[in-house]
Amino acid sequence: MLTYSLDEPHAWFSKPAAWRIRSGIYCCFNAFSRVDVRVEVKIPGGVESYFVDVRGERHEATLEVWQQTYISALLRSILYSDDSSYRLAGFRKRDPIPNLQAEAKFLEAAEQCFFQGWQLGSVPEIQVATSVNNHLTNGIMKYFGDSFRFEPAVKLFEKMYQKDPEVAALLSQAYIGQDEEIKAINVLYDALKATPMSYALLHTQVDFLRTKGKYDIALKLAKHAVNNTPSEFVTWAKLTEVYIDLADYESALLTLNSCPMFTYSERDMHRMPTPARTHLPIKPEIVNSGIMEEDTGRDSDADPNLYRLPAPALHGTFNKAYSLLTRLVARIGWDELLKCRSGVFVMEEEYRMQKAVEEERKGSAAMEGLKAARAKRESLVAARREERLEEEARANGAKLEEEKRKLEEKEKGEREEKEKEKEKEEKEEEEE
Numbered sequence: 001m002l003t004y005s006l007d008e009p010h011a012w013f014s015k016p017a018a019w020r021i022r023s024g025i026y027c028c029f030n031a032f033s034r035v036d037v038r039v040e041v042k043i044p045g046g047v048e049s050y051f052v053d054v055r056g057e058r059h060e061a062t063l064e065v066w067q068q069t070y071i072s073a074l075l076r077s078i079l080y081s082d083d084s085s086y087r088l089a090g091f092r093k094r095d096p097i098p099n100l101q102a103e104a105k106f107l108e109a110a111e112q113c114f115f116q117g118w119q120l121g122s123v124p125e126i127q128v129a130t131s132v133n134n135h136l137t138n139g140i141m142k143y144f145g146d147s148f149r150f151e152p153a154v155k156l157f158e159k160m161y162q163k164d165p166e167v168a169a170l171l172s173q174a175y176i177g178q179d180e181e182i183k184a185i186n187v188l189y190d191a192l193k194a195t196p197m198s199y200a201l202l203h204t205q206v207d208f209l210r211t212k213g214k215y216d217i218a219l220k221l222a223k224h225a226v227n228n229t230p231s232e233f234v235t236w237a238k239l240t241e242v243y244i245d246l247a248d249y250e251s252a253l254l255t256l257n258s259c260p261m262f263t264y265s266e267r268d269m270h271r272m273p274t275p276a277r278t279h280l281p282i283k284p285e286i287v288n289s290g291i292m293e294e295d296t297g298r299d300s301d302a303d304p305n306l307y308r309l310p311a312p313a314l315h316g317t318f319n320k321a322y323s324l325l326t327r328l329v330a331r332i333g334w335d336e337l338l339k340c341r342s343g344v345f346v347m348e349e350e351y352r353m354q355k356a357v358e359e360e361r362k363g364s365a366a367m368e369g370l371k372a373a374r375a376k377r378e379s380l381v382a383a384r385r386e387e388r389l390e391e392e393a394r395a396n397g398a399k400l401e402e403e404k405r406k407l408e409e410k411e412k413g414e415r416e417e418k419e420k421e422k423e424k425e426e427k428e429e430e431e432e
Contacts, residue, residue: 023042025040025041067109068116074097077096079142097143103152117129125234126234137170150177165195169201185208203225216246225238226239231260236256240324244331249328262316
C-alpha cells in the first residue's frame, strides 16, 4: 500500500502541483501465528518491521515469525497458482522458487516448520488437520509433483519419517512417483506395524492396490480405515470409490449416503473493489487481436439445462460426493442408478405416498372390522332374542300342560265324587 501527498501549491504561473510518495507498507499474513507481518517504509525516514496480532497490538518480528511468514507466502503462491478465482486484472504471477538455491531454502524452512503444518488447516474434505494432511504437505507434494521431481521430497520425508511413522504415507507416495514401488511397500509395511490405526497409511496402500487391480484386498483396507476413523469424510469416500471399482453399486450408494458432511468454510480471498479506470501496459497488437475481450458466445452455446445443475455451487464434501455420483452415472447410466437407488433407499416422497397408502389400508381395514363387529353384535342380539322366545315358548307350554293336568285331575275328582254319590244312592235304594 502506497500513500502520497500533493506538494504545496505554487503561483498561478508555475507548473501544476505534483505528488510524491510519502510512505509504503507491505503486509503479509502469517498463517501459522495468525498475525499480519508488516514492513513500513517512510520517505523521508527509515524502514520498520513489526507484526500486528488479532488485538491490533504491535510486536517486534522475530526470526521464527519471519520464517513462518516466508513459508506462508510460498504456500499461497504454490497452492493458488491454478485457482481461477485468484486471478486479478493486471496481476503478474512470478515463480515463487526461481532456482535450486531458493528450493533448498524452501525445503530447509519446511523441515523446521513441518510439525507445525497442522496449524495451517487442510482441504475442506478433511475435518481434522494432521501432520500428514495439511496445507504444508499439500504444497510440498504439489510443487514436486507438478515437476515430477520427487527426489528432494523423498529426502525431506525420510528425515521426518524418523520422528513420525505416519509420514510414511507421504514418503511412499514420493517413492511411487519415482517408480520405486518396492521401497514404498516396505516403508508402508514398517509404518503400519508402528501405527496400524492411521487412515493416511491405509489410503496410500488402497490407492496402490487399486492401480494394480487388487480391489478385493483394497476393500478390506478401506473398511478398516472407516472403522478406525468413522468421523472423517475421506475414509467413507475412499470406500465408495472401491465399491465402484468392484461394480457393487448398491453398497457404493449406501456408503456414500453414510458419509459425514461438513459445512464448507469459504476461502478468505482478496476481494478487490471495482476499479474506476485501469491503465495496463498492454501492447497495441494484443489489444487489437481481440484476445482480451470476454468470449460471451461460448457460454451461450451451452445447453440451458447445464446452467441449472448444482455442481458449480457445491464445495468441499458436497462437491466430492457429487463427483462420486457423476462417476456412478458414467459407469451404469441414469436409469440403472435409479434402480439401485430404489433397491437401497426409500425417498421422502415415496415414503409419504407409501405411508398414505398404508394409512388408507388401515382405515379401510378398520371400517371392515367395525362392520364385521357390528354384524356380529347384531347376530348375537338376534340369537339371544330367539333363545328368549324359545324359553318363553317352553315356559308357556309347561304352564299349559300343568293347567291341563290340573283340569284333568279336577274332572277326574268330580267323576269319582259323582260315582261315589251314585253308589251311595244305589245302596240307599237297595236298603229301602
